[in-house]
Amino acid sequence: MSTNNKEIRIGFYICHCGTNIAGVVDVDKIREFIAKKDNVVVSRNYKYMCSDPGQELIQKDIQEHRLNRIVVASCSPLLHEKTFRNTLEKAGLNPFYLQMVNVREHVAWVHSDNEKATEKAKALCNAAINRVRYNKPLEKKRVPFHQDVLIIGGGIAGIHSALILASAGKKVYLVEKKPTIGGHMAMFDKTFPTLDCAACILTPKMSAIKENKNVVLWTNSEVIKVEGYVGNFKVTIKRNPRYVREDLCIGCGQCIESCSYKEAKYPDEFNLGLSKRKPIYIPFPQAIPNSAIIDDKTCIHFKMGKCKQMCLSACERNAIDFNQKEELREIQVGAIIVATGFKIYDPQKEPEYGYGVYPNVYTSLEVERLINASGPTAGEVILRDGTKPKSIGIIHCIGSRSEKANKWCSRVCCMYSLKLAYLLKKHTHAEIYNFYIDMRTPGKMYEEFYDRLLMERVHFIRGKVAEVTDISLVKEEEGKLILRVEDTLASVIRRIPVDMVVLSVGLEPSEDTQKLAHILNIGLSAEGFFQERHPKLAPVSTFSEGIFIAGCCQGPKDIPDTVAQAGASAAEAMAMIDAGYFEIEPITAHVLDEFCSGCKSCINICPYSAISYDESKKKVFVNETLCKGCGTCSATCPSGVMKQNLFEDDQILNEIEGLLVYE
Amino acid sequence: MSSKPKVAFYWCASCGGCEEAVVDLAEDILEVVKLVDIVFWPVAMDFKKRDVEALPDKSINIAFINGAIRTSEQEEIAYLLREKSQLIIAFGSCACFGGIPALANLYSKFEVLNDVYIESPTVDNAAKFLPQTTSIDNNGKQIELPEFYSQVRALDEIISVDYYLPGCAPTPKLIANTINMLLGDNLPTAGSTLLPDIALCEECPRKDSKPTDLSITEYKRICENLVDPEKCLLAQGFLCMGPITRSGCEALCIKGNMPCTGCLGPTSRVVDFGAKAVSMFASLSSGKNEEEIEKNYAQVMDPVGTFYRYHLSKSLLRGKLERGI
Numbered sequence A: 001m002s003t004n005n006k007e008i009r010i011g012f013y014i015c016h017c018g019t020n021i022a023g024v025v026d027v028d029k030i031r032e033f034i035a036k037k038d039n040v041v042v043s044r045n046y047k048y049m050c051s052d053p054g055q056e057l058i059q060k061d062i063q064e065h066r067l068n069r070i071v072v073a074s075c076s077p078l079l080h081e082k083t084f085r086n087t088l089e090k091a092g093l094n095p096f097y098l099q100m101v102n103v104r105e106h107v108a109w110v111h112s113d114n115e116k117a118t119e120k121a122k123a124l125c126n127a128a129i130n131r132v133r134y135n136k137p138l139e140k141k142r143v144p145f146h147q148d149v150l151i152i153g154g155g156i157a158g159i160h161s162a163l164i165l166a167s168a169g170k171k172v173y174l175v176e177k178k179p180t181i182g183g184h185m186a187m188f189d190k191t192f193p194t195l196d197c198a199a200c201i202l203t204p205k206m207s208a209i210k211e212n213k214n215v216v217l218w219t220n221s222e223v224i225k226v227e228g229y230v231g232n233f234k235v236t237i238k239r240n241p242r243y244v245r246e247d248l249c250i251g252c253g254q255c256i257e258s259c260s261y262k263e264a265k266y267p268d269e270f271n272l273g274l275s276k277r278k279p280i281y282i283p284f285p286q287a288i289p290n291s292a293i294i295d296d297k298t299c300i301h302f303k304m305g306k307c308k309q310m311c312l313s314a315c316e317r318n319a320i321d322f323n324q325k326e327e328l329r330e331i332q333v334g335a336i337i338v339a340t341g342f343k344i345y346d347p348q349k350e351p352e353y354g355y356g357v358y359p360n361v362y363t364s365l366e367v368e369r370l371i372n373a374s375g376p377t378a379g380e381v382i383l384r385d386g387t388k389p390k391s392i393g394i395i396h397c398i399g400s401r402s403e404k405a406n407k408w409c410s411r412v413c414c415m416y417s418l419k420l421a422y423l424l425k426k427h428t429h430a431e432i433y434n435f436y437i438d439m440r441t442p443g444k445m446y447e448e449f450y451d452r453l454l455m456e457r458v459h460f461i462r463g464k465v466a467e468v469t470d471i472s473l474v475k476e477e478e479g480k481l482i483l484r485v486e487d488t489l490a491s492v493i494r495r496i497p498v499d500m501v502v503l504s505v506g507l508e509p510s511e512d513t514q515k516l517a518h519i520l521n522i523g524l525s526a527e528g529f530f531q532e533r534h535p536k537l538a539p540v541s542t543f544s545e546g547i548f549i550a551g552c553c554q555g556p557k558d559i560p561d562t563v564a565q566a567g568a569s570a571a572e573a574m575a576m577i578d579a580g581y582f583e584i585e586p587i588t589a590h591v592l593d594e595f596c597s598g599c600k601s602c603i604n605i606c607p608y609s610a611i612s613y614d615e616s617k618k619k620v621f622v623n624e625t626l627c628k629g630c631g632t633c634s635a636t637c638p639s640g641v642m643k644q645n646l647f648e649d650d651q652i653l654n655e656i657e658g659l660l661v662y663e
Numbered sequence B: 001m002s003s004k005p006k007v008a009f010y011w012c013a014s015c016g017g018c019e020e021a022v023v024d025l026a027e028d029i030l031e032v033v034k035l036v037d038i039v040f041w042p043v044a045m046d047f048k049k050r051d052v053e054a055l056p057d058k059s060i061n062i063a064f065i066n067g068a069i070r071t072s073e074q075e076e077i078a079y080l081l082r083e084k085s086q087l088i089i090a091f092g093s094c095a096c097f098g099g100i101p102a103l104a105n106l107y108s109k110f111e112v113l114n115d116v117y118i119e120s121p122t123v124d125n126a127a128k129f130l131p132q133t134t135s136i137d138n139n140g141k142q143i144e145l146p147e148f149y150s151q152v153r154a155l156d157e158i159i160s161v162d163y164y165l166p167g168c169a170p171t172p173k174l175i176a177n178t179i180n181m182l183l184g185d186n187l188p189t190a191g192s193t194l195l196p197d198i199a200l201c202e203e204c205p206r207k208d209s210k211p212t213d214l215s216i217t218e219y220k221r222i223c224e225n226l227v228d229p230e231k232c233l234l235a236q237g238f239l240c241m242g243p244i245t246r247s248g249c250e251a252l253c254i255k256g257n258m259p260c261t262g263c264l265g266p267t268s269r270v271v272d273f274g275a276k277a278v279s280m281f282a283s284l285s286s287g288k289n290e291e292e293i294e295k296n297y298a299q300v301m302d303p304v305g306t307f308y309r310y311h312l313s314k315s316l317l318r319g320k321l322e323r324g325i
Helices: A029-033 A052-064 A078-090 A104-108 A114-132 A156-167 A198-211 A253-258 A300-304 A312-316 A365-372 A413-428 A445-454 A514-518 A559-579 A632-636 A649-660 B015-023 B028-035 B050-055 B072-085 B093-097 B098-108 B109-121 B173-184 B274-282 B290-297 B302-307
Strands: A010-015 A042-044 A069-074 A100-104 A141-144 A151-152 A173-177 A215-218 A221-229 A234-241 A327-333 A335-338 A343-345 A361-364 A393-399 A432-437 A457-462 A465-469 A481-487 A492-498 A500-505 A506-508 A547-549 A582-583 A590-591 A611-614 A619-622 A640-645 B006-011 B037-040 B060-066 B067-070 B085-091 B135-136 B143-144 B148-153 B164-165
Touching: A010 A029, A010 A104, A029 A114, A042 A052, A052 A078, A052 A500, A069 A078, A069 A114, A069 A559, A078 A100, A100 A104, A100 A114, A104 A114, A141 A500, A151 A156, A151 A327, A151 A590, A156 A173, A156 A198, A156 A215, A156 A559, A156 B135, A215 B173, A215 B274, A221 A514, A253 A312, A312 A445, A327 B109, A335 A559, A343 B015, A361 A559, A365 A500, A393 A413, A393 A465, A393 A481, A413 A432, A413 A445, A413 A500, A432 A481, A457 A481, A481 A500, A514 B164, A547 A559, A559 A582, A590 A619, A590 B173, A590 B290, A632 A640, A632 B037, A632 B173, A632 B274, B015 B060, B015 B173, B028 B109, B028 B164, B028 B173, B037 B050, B037 B060, B050 B072, B060 B072, B067 B072, B072 B085, B085 B093, B093 B098, B098 B148, B109 B148, B164 B173, B274 B290, B274 B302
Parallel strands: A010 A042, A010 A069, A069 A100, A151 A173, A151 A335, A173 A215, A335 A547, A361 A500, A393 A432, A393 A500, A432 A457, B006 B037, B006 B060, B060 B085, B085 B164
Antiparallel strands: A141 A582, A221 A234, A234 A327, A343 A506, A465 A481, A481 A492, A590 A640, A611 A619, B067 B148, B135 B143
């Protein structure tokens, strides 16, 4: 035998994975079968290849038998390719001389006929042996990582991530579409199950954002373009005009007082239209930035061009600036955290609940404002007609767990319904009825909170309300809203008359989710929320390296889970930043420069804009840091000069051949 | 016998264009003749098979064989020339890739013979005779006739080939270069194609007019449209095979305002010419989903004849498999 170091010496290992693989595939037979193949020097089977002894076995063989190619037949490469590549590296072999065969997910777990499964495993293993001969050594590359982070969305998730990163000394750009940060949490009255005042725990964090020198806060702003790649994103942000200079305004409210509109006339967004505001306003007292804003759609100056501009003269600090224009800002960041939250389900889609028809039907979010001391009624629960409700029905699962609306459970509605039941009882002493399908209270102290409510003389009726109507059948129902429901525990149809109906609306992806997914090049799950990279093991990562998701934009969740994800995102981003560089997998495309005819076929087809045309050389080139190794260009390249590392023609064709002819 | 190198020319299943191309060397042919001894060239000179058989093995220096292999006779001569020659050159696209004759591989042997000898409107064959491998001559003697095989094959599917010179036909300039190269001292690597290994766009005079963001919405036919003589033909929507095809012809067709049809074949790195062509055109299609791309593709007349015009015998799918005949 030749001692030439170019000689190919393959080591083959098939894993039992306990009985996962060995229970179906005859591993001894495979070992013997592969041992006879050309260039195979070592062929073994072992109980757990991924265990330390399993890996040490490979390392020892590489050194003792001078192996230079390794084939491991075990589970999916998604699980252990990294493990075994490291094993090769530790033994001094280039990690890309490894080829894995998935005999667990692709064979053992999906077949019941042991004999046929073993035959299939033979073919797959032979294909890998055939291919690994053509594997080439590849080098990982490092690109420097920009230290700043962009956070999109200024709700509790974005705020929490920003504060963590800022406290670690990182510069953070926090971009919020609305005029103030705070998100949905700022609208809540109390939080379940502790009944902490939402504002009391949130507003200190909001102020901390304002105070922190490492945070650049841009409200009334949107991300419109993202270019580049992990560690080196170039982001364009559109800052919409506020017409009030944030740096000068102190939120004294003189301008609002003096506005030409003597009466507030326009629906107040923060109070969901339950109160009115003027064209110049501050969203709510603790808004950050605590600065007025002019709504150019309702302001007389912008509508007609002639206004006495009383606000201008009222402002002692000359903060009002009617000439502000939309501005485009370009920033460089290394990582992006997306925390764009959710929107509530629109109950008008289900007219049987009478929302928008009967004035006394409210959404749960509206009730949060009604209960709130800084809300439209200063915390007094009074109906639109000015009366106090004596009976209230809370309907769970509006827009959730439904074939007609959204299939998913919105996770928070049971708990916030219980909380609203408690608070409404306290505020009004009314009779409270909860209509639920199933009561879902998983969480620390959540079930206990439910128990407490059962003691508070709140009524619970298990059944989905069929209709809310004002057609009365008996005298007691007159002037009331009647809830028709099947009480599935008592097996009776009930009609329950109430003064007020609360619809516990579910959570949906927020409006611009799809648009943002496109800008960021990240995926959406079937429901339309952002797609995490792995549901269990990478819940805040996305398929785009360096872009993380936190909070309800990933799926409905409560505040503690949101804050936990926000912290996780910040930590993951920090791990990347602090490494100072990013290692890119060498599974990228490259051009055989000498043979490129410059036909340009590959440029437009690249989904990552990684290919450009060099006008002086009249050839194309690949930016390897942008390249994700999808292979589209090498499939397209008409003269075969675009090569995809680890997926070259001879590697693939030999693998196929090994699969077709294996005995 | 002179000590000049001995050269043979032979044609198999071809149109005669390759022979024509050699003659097209015009007065340069005299230079060639001065340098070599032609020992076999049925088209131009009177030699018989037995003359070649009489030669010692490997005594012919270079044999140029054009045309694909369809009959037992062509196969026999190919074997004979391989035995007698030091170098075999697959000359022209048919010898290299099966060429236009290989498009017949889309049909079975019976379909081909039936069409030519029975169905064709100009044929008078009431008895429905089909070619036979034996016959009786005028003297009543039984004679053997060549067999018509079920598949057309490229030359290297029959015998080993030393060099390839594709082209339909190879240009006189390429032929002259090849002969000079082979008579010289530095022979190229065995098995290579005697053309640059880079696609035609490299030497295309219209290269700069091709946009980087090309997306084709309509495939046009040359017979139905006016052609801009300056602009990239692909950018105009014509199916030009330039990006897939080797260079070396100096873009003669394109200079004549005709799209490249791919006669010089793919570069060394491409396994299947037609598959590459389909993959490239699919990528250039403006269609954003399967349906739109399909609609786009439906405008291509005769897809196999367009994308595999010269290469069907060398494709991975090869053609129609004849079973049970």
